[in-house]
Amino acid sequence: MAFEGLADRLQGTIKKITGKGKVSEQDVKEMTREVRLALLEADVNFKVVKQLIARIKERAVGQEVMESLTPGQQVIKVVKDELTNLMGGEQSKIAVADRPPTVIMMVGLQGAGKTTTTGKLANHLRKKHNRNPLLVACDVYRPAAIKQLETLGTQLDMPVFSLGIEANPVDIANQAIAKAKEDHNDYVIIDTAGRLHVDENLMEELQQIKTDVKPDEIFLVVDSMTGQDAVNVAESFNEQLDITGVVLTKLDGDTRGGAALSIKAVTDKPIKFAGMGEKLDQLEAFHPERMASRILGMGDVLSLIEKAQTNVDEKQAKELEEKMRTMSFTFDDFLEQMGQVRQMGPLDDLMAMIPGANKMKGLKNAQLDESQLTEVEAIIQSMTKKERQDPAIINGSRRKRIAKGSGTSVAAVNRLLKQFSEMKKMMKQMTNMQKGKKGKGGFKFPFM
Numbered sequence: 001m002a003f004e005g006l007a008d009r010l011q012g013t014i015k016k017i018t019g020k021g022k023v024s025e026q027d028v029k030e031m032t033r034e035v036r037l038a039l040l041e042a043d044v045n046f047k048v049v050k051q052l053i054a055r056i057k058e059r060a061v062g063q064e065v066m067e068s069l070t071p072g073q074q075v076i077k078v079v080k081d082e083l084t085n086l087m088g089g090e091q092s093k094i095a096v097a098d099r100p101p102t103v104i105m106m107v108g109l110q111g112a113g114k115t116t117t118t119g120k121l122a123n124h125l126r127k128k129h130n131r132n133p134l135l136v137a138c139d140v141y142r143p144a145a146i147k148q149l150e151t152l153g154t155q156l157d158m159p160v161f162s163l164g165i166e167a168n169p170v171d172i173a174n175q176a177i178a179k180a181k182e183d184h185n186d187y188v189i190i191d192t193a194g195r196l197h198v199d200e201n202l203m204e205e206l207q208q209i210k211t212d213v214k215p216d217e218i219f220l221v222v223d224s225m226t227g228q229d230a231v232n233v234a235e236s237f238n239e240q241l242d243i244t245g246v247v248l249t250k251l252d253g254d255t256r257g258g259a260a261l262s263i264k265a266v267t268d269k270p271i272k273f274a275g276m277g278e279k280l281d282q283l284e285a286f287h288p289e290r291m292a293s294r295i296l297g298m299g300d301v302l303s304l305i306e307k308a309q310t311n312v313d314e315k316q317a318k319e320l321e322e323k324m325r326t327m328s329f330t331f332d333d334f335l336e337q338m339g340q341v342r343q344m345g346p347l348d349d350l351m352a353m354i355p356g357a358n359k360m361k362g363l364k365n366a367q368l369d370e371s372q373l374t375e376v377e378a379i380i381q382s383m384t385k386k387e388r389q390d391p392a393i394i395n396g397s398r399r400k401r402i403a404k405g406s407g408t409s410v411a412a413v414n415r416l417l418k419q420f421s422e423m424k425k426m427m428k429q430m431t432n433m434q435k436g437k438k439g440k441g442g443f444k445f446p447f448m
């Protein structure tokens with residue numbers, strides 16, 4: 001899970017100070033020392049750490065904390081603010097050219113995930129912004145790279161412009177832009193060549209494309225798992241190309257987060273997007289504040305809601321809400337609900353967005369296991385239609401049969417039936433509470 005190692009350490013540290021009614025300078029000193037160590041261990045650039053700690057210290061012993069009624073919490077707010085600022089403060093939006101098409105040039109080293117990200121970005125622009133991009137294959141040194149982009153284009157059902165490996169990348173880019181104007185593509189995303197290392201010839205070629213094409217954005221794609229190496233690569237590309245933003249890939253596997261926390265401070269260029277998996281819909285706009293929240297275990301409810309809005313069918317959600325209110329929610333609905341939650345991505349990532357979920361005892365290793373979801377689905381599928389609607393009729397011998405049919409155990413079946421009945425009880429209580437408050441039910445199912 002992204003930032004897991006860093007998050008674990010920081011959360012332990014801040015827990016100690018959160019509840020304090022009084023915060024002494026000594027407390028702040030101890031906390032900042034631990035934060036400093038946690039960040040260095042996460043491979044955050046040491047200069048960046050030094051400056052950050054100085055700012056946290058200054059604010060944490062300042063008036064805003066000392067005169068506050070909840071100094072412990074106020075200190076954590078300072079840490080969160082400063083982490084947010086470190087990652088760029090506000091979310092940085094993607095450019096829109098006055099006259100279409102908007103041209104985005106993708107640059108980066110080989111293997112960083114440039115081509116995959118080109119596809120993901122095109123998908124994001126279409127899904128979230130209703131745009132109609134043209135993808136351009138400018139990596140003429142590797143025929144496989146052109147093929148890879150064409151395959152992505154087919155998967156996404158999007159046009160890909162290529163002139164094979166004989167043409168000059170500057171010509172390809174120019175002709176692609178002319179074609180985009182003709183075909184009314186409002187974005188042109190150029191996938192350029194990568195190299196194993198920062199190399200003079202490559203930079204010259206990229207500079208030529210830049211001078212000729214005048215892109216609205218130059219996105220550097222870096223692999224976040226490479227930590228400070230990614231920061232050094234970003235520094236070189238920025239010096240030579242004056243990039244406009246960074247896309248951090250493979251953040252899903254980056255438990256440390258050193259690149260994410262250092263890149264903005266070192267290059268002064270914002271992180272625009274984060275790659276959270278290999279699939280084409282696993283690209284997220286980068287929100288510094290939400291990321292800081294996740295690192296500090298405060299959850300990221302906004303991203304969760306946005307994910308739910310994209311992946312959960314609104315009509316089905318309304319129907320489900322109605323069923324819950326009228327208490328006619330069955331195992332069939334439960335199965336459907338699970339399917340929708342699954343579409344939202346790996347459970348671990350979802351849980352990281354729920355405030356405090358990582359602190360719930362047993363949740364981390366027990367209930368987050370995908371195989372358990374599969375088990376639950378198998379059990380429900382082994383019930384008869386009648387049983388799914390009214391699980392109270394499932395007696396001892398049926399429990400055994402269901403366990404056998406689903407390849408699980410009677411204990412697992414019993415557990416699920418118990419959980420379901422408890423969930424219904426809880427729904428009833430919540431519905432009653434809502435009724436008491438508003439006179440009318442308005443219960444919302446989690447994730448919706």
Ligand SMILES: Nc1nc2c(ncn2[C@@H]2O[C@H](COP(=O)(O)OP(=O)(O)OP(=O)(O)O)[C@@H](O)[C@H]2O)c(=O)[nH]1
Binds near residue numbers: 108116274
């Ligand atoms: N887990 C994970 N894998 C990713 C992500 N982004 C890219 N990858 C994987 O990283 C590998 C390299 O990606 P490519 O897109 O082929 O790399 P590239 O930078 O275009 O490489 P060149 O075309 O050689 O320059 C592929 O296996 C991708 O699936 C991400 O956000 N998360």
